[in-house]
Amino acid sequence: MIALQDQEKTLKEAINALHHRTFFSYFPENPSPDVYGPEADAKGREKFNNLLGQRYKELKQAEPEAWVGQEESPYTQEALGIKYPYFSPATLVNNAQEAFHQWRKVPADTRVTVLLDSLSGLQNRFFELAYATMHTTGQAFMMAFQASGPHAADRALEAIATGYEELNRFPEEADWEKPMGKYNLKLQKSWRAVPKGVALAIGCSTFPTWNTVPGMFASLVTGNPVIVKPHPKSVLPMALVVAEVQQALINHNLNPLICQLAADPDDRLITQELAEHLAVKVIDYTGSTAFGNYLESLPGKIVFTEKAGVNSVILESVVDLDKVMQNLAFSISLYSGQMCTAPQNFFIPATGINVNGEQVPYEQVVQKFADAVSSLINNPKVGPHVLGAIQNPGTVARVQAIEKMPGKPILTTCDVANPQFAQARLCSPVIYEVAAADKEVYNRELFGPIALVIKTHNTQQSIALAKEMALNHGAISCGAYTTNPELKEQIKDEMSLSGTPVSFNLTGNIYLNQHASFSDFHVTGGNPAGNASFTNPEFVVKRFTWVGFRELVSE
Amino acid sequence: MIALQDQEKTLKEAINALHHRTFFSYFPENPSPDVYGPEADAKGREKFNNLLGQRYKELKQAEPEAWVGQEESPYTQEALGIKYPYFSPATLVNNAQEAFHQWRKVPADTRVTVLLDSLSGLQNRFFELAYATMHTTGQAFMMAFQASGPHAADRALEAIATGYEELNRFPEEADWEKPMGKYNLKLQKSWRAVPKGVALAIGCSTFPTWNTVPGMFASLVTGNPVIVKPHPKSVLPMALVVAEVQQALINHNLNPLICQLAADPDDRLITQELAEHLAVKVIDYTGSTAFGNYLESLPGKIVFTEKAGVNSVILESVVDLDKVMQNLAFSISLYSGQMCTAPQNFFIPATGINVNGEQVPYEQVVQKFADAVSSLINNPKVGPHVLGAIQNPGTVARVQAIEKMPGKPILTTCDVANPQFAQARLCSPVIYEVAAADKEVYNRELFGPIALVIKTHNTQQSIALAKEMALNHGAISCGAYTTNPELKEQIKDEMSLSGTPVSFNLTGNIYLNQHASFSDFHVTGGNPAGNASFTNPEFVVKRFTWVGFRELVSE
Incomplete structure (x- = not known):
């Protein structure tokens, strides 16, 4: 004992x-x-x-x-x-x-x-x-x-x-x-x-x-x-x-x-x-x-x-795009997105993002994201242990319904299996592109493995939308990727006004979904995601x- | 400076x-x-x-x-x-x-x-x-x-x-x-x-x-x-x-x-x-x-x-009745009772109270209270400086209306003067006796110089009523007079459950109305008198x- x-x-x-x-x-x-x-x-x-x-x-x-x-x-x-x-x-x-x-x-x-x-x-x-x-x-x-x-x-x-x-x-x-x-x-x-x-x-x-x-x-x-x-x-x-x-x-x-x-x-x-x-x-x-x-x-x-909250990821500039996408793929796949801290809205500028000094086009960024997810969930040694199973049948229905909304599928849900439980209720993540103007699609929590990629004019719009979502609809986590110190400070300042904690530049074995006892306050009480x-x-x-x-x- | x-x-x-x-x-x-x-x-x-x-x-x-x-x-x-x-x-x-x-x-x-x-x-x-x-x-x-x-x-x-x-x-x-x-x-x-x-x-x-x-x-x-x-x-x-x-x-x-x-x-x-x-x-x-x-x-x-709150005084046993009554007379007269901490309901057992080992009958206790008030407000060197003036004409009307309620006048309002301001809006304290059963008279704040004496069966009823008033209608202060340690603990326990601070056995130059910064929490937030x-x-x-x-x- x-x-x-x-x-x-x-x-x-x-x-x-x-x-x-x-x-x-x-x-x-x-x-x-x-x-x-x-x-x-x-x-x-x-x-x-x-x-x-x-x-x-x-x-x-x-x-x-x-x-x-x-x-x-x-x-x-x-x-x-x-x-x-x-x-x-x-x-x-x-x-x-x-x-x-x-x-x-x-x-x-x-x-x-x-x-x-x-x-x-x-x-x-x-x-x-x-x-x-x-x-x-x-x-x-x-x-x-x-x-x-x-x-x-x-x-x-x-x-x-x-x-x-x-x-x-x-x-x-x-x-x-x-x-x-x-x-x-x-x-x-x-x-x-x-x-x-x-x-x-x-x-x-x-x-x-x-x-x-x-x-x-x-x-x-x-x-x-x-x-x-x-x-x-x-x-x-x-x-x-x-x-x-x-x-x-x-x-x-x-x-x-x-x-x-x-x-x-x-x-x-x-x-x-x-x-x-x-x-x-x-x-x-x-x-x-x-x-x-x-x-x-x-x-x-x-x-x-x-x-409920609507969690955002703001992408602007990174050192290693593959590592970033692997990290984010894991974040949306972990327990099939059934976490209050899972990211949902990914704001990516139409001009793409800066990778170690070079501009990578928007389409390429989004494709890398989809590839990272596919690669993760289709790895039989990893996928099942990351995805788990779906608690509520309503979540599966929500994932299926996403295609009826305005936007474009980037990654559709596919057959996944759990080697241990043949009857497991499973649902692989979907990625769906939404226009920045279609706020009614992304201004609420779509609980489950649903990632929305929102193409913005620029990072300023990304920040403004992430803040607006958090202020009006709540947020429990936020991820931001930028190598620019001024932008980092701006994101801290703007997101702090919406009572949203921000994780910067996470790669490797640490995810924005995770909140550690004695260190990370879980939910701030400062926006509609909770008091x-x-x-x-x-x-x-x-x-x-x-x-x-x-x-x-x-x- | x-x-x-x-x-x-x-x-x-x-x-x-x-x-x-x-x-x-x-x-x-x-x-x-x-x-x-x-x-x-x-x-x-x-x-x-x-x-x-x-x-x-x-x-x-x-x-x-x-x-x-x-x-x-x-x-x-x-x-x-x-x-x-x-x-x-x-x-x-x-x-x-x-x-x-x-x-x-x-x-x-x-x-x-x-x-x-x-x-x-x-x-x-x-x-x-x-x-x-x-x-x-x-x-x-x-x-x-x-x-x-x-x-x-x-x-x-x-x-x-x-x-x-x-x-x-x-x-x-x-x-x-x-x-x-x-x-x-x-x-x-x-x-x-x-x-x-x-x-x-x-x-x-x-x-x-x-x-x-x-x-x-x-x-x-x-x-x-x-x-x-x-x-x-x-x-x-x-x-x-x-x-x-x-x-x-x-x-x-x-x-x-x-x-x-x-x-x-x-x-x-x-x-x-x-x-x-x-x-x-x-x-x-x-x-x-x-x-x-x-x-x-x-x-x-x-x-x-x-x-608003309904503040109580529980009287059970005292060492020096005159000193207690002088203290309470001051408490209700100070700024003509226009204090959120002023006592209003005075619970006195029908059997009277114990004064240094001897039982003093109820009527005598009440009379001493009235005499102490009269003596205070009619002292020209003290009265005007204690009473101040009435902020709101509605307060005078409230004092006058008290006699229309069920009960018995013990001390009626009298002419008081302010030597410095001939036109001051004044109103001397009234004391009114109310039966314990007539809760609708004393279950709300009667803002101003109004003291209600409530004749109870015994001190247990006094405590129960004081607690009930605080729980249901709020209280910001409470006075209690008892030389019995068990009773003191009971009063602390019961009144704490109604979020009401209690001042015990105050005499001399300290009044239950007073709350000192850095020491007394003013209003507890634990009853309807405020959050x-x-x-x-x-x-x-x-x-x-x-x-x-x-x-x-x-x-």
């Missing part, structure tokens, strides 16, 4: 990392036997297989009102058959309200210990979690392991560290003494960080843990009980997380209902009812813009959202209220 | 004070000639008198579209006759948008210098500001001096310090180096705190500077240009503040329109149009609950509010966005 041996040290290192924003990771991302033990993979797979077709009984919640579950594997397109306990929103909220009064009185240090214990427990199940993620989201094994396991756990640790630091930002007590001339006026003062109340964490189907644990752990560390509402198509990964949190709570003699799983069937969805419940004070959400906007509009709630950011101070301070008390000190 | 000699030291001390929350004040609150010079008072009064009946020409704004002004002195009930420049919302917003691009690029250190310079300039005008405040709000001179001058300037300094600290919470740059096994992946990263954009600070008529400068300076220090929209009945105090900020901007060769005054006439109010303008991103507001709720509901805005708090981290971090950039470091 790889445990959080020295919790105080880990917490200190994590807080330190937050402020230096240099590389930091607690949980090893390499699923190698050298790191996790020779049997970890086989055991994890076996545990996952044993859950299939069964009632999930690990949760410390009471006898449920029903057993529900409709997950299916994008790799087999068959039902997992796992049934989860269903409770009505009223029951869940009542449980949480009762648990609140215990949890809010637990000192912050103890809360941290409980939560780090739960991550330690989860770490022992990273392989089980990987298979759970793979067979609900369609992620390839490596991504499923890393994103749902170590990377998510690091994001959770980041939220714990940020929350803990903010809870200790002000003293518990102070002696206040005001000179009044002839005497000093003395007050004994104290402050409490009072949690807001019942929290709700609403997950998505593509990154069920990575996107859910930051809000969940931020709420928990600040003293709020959490109802975890997973996406009905990807329940198991969060069920494992909740089970570990509940076990850690029990180990500390605390009410496990401080953290509950709220599974629901497709035909009796309870998210809206939970969100609108008067006792629910804090909501974290990852998902569609429409539902996110609805949640943000609910009065009297603290709402954190990550919604929250993993993990800035705002993400935690809104979850509690500073309340002060004072008493006259008699002489 | 008392200048901010050592700005770096002041800023460091201010940040330090924020975190220790011990007594700290930069600006002396004593308007004595020893502190401010022998002629400061006379000169300030003269400057104020010279402004009367004139166009206010000190602002560095262009030729206005009109000259407007309808202030009148609650002491003379005559118009001040000062006319302020009027600009349309479109002009104001255009100016601010243009100024934004200069101000956002000014380094945070320089922004702090400019803002501290403006406070230094304002300090030279504290007496002029005191008369301006006195004759627009009705505050007595001492309060007008302290609240609008040193206390407001300390609150502004607090906002500057909090903002500066948060802007420096994360590094400007970092080298990120991830071990990849055979090599290290290196990224050069940088972050910018990007201001949200045009800010609007909406003032109230009773504390025109104290309530406006925190949001205004918080927006400015974080790089947002501010349009200051004063209440039409109390423009001059904020005109003086804006003039000093504009002068400091000019002294640093910056566009004075980074901070603009937006005066409007009663018949052409522009607050709503400004608030709804798409370019306005941040709004600070002090005023009515209805308008505050409307502002909070505006989509796409960061809104900070202080609205903002002077000055917690949330109050500043929402005014900017962290945006990151990264670039591959080639080997």
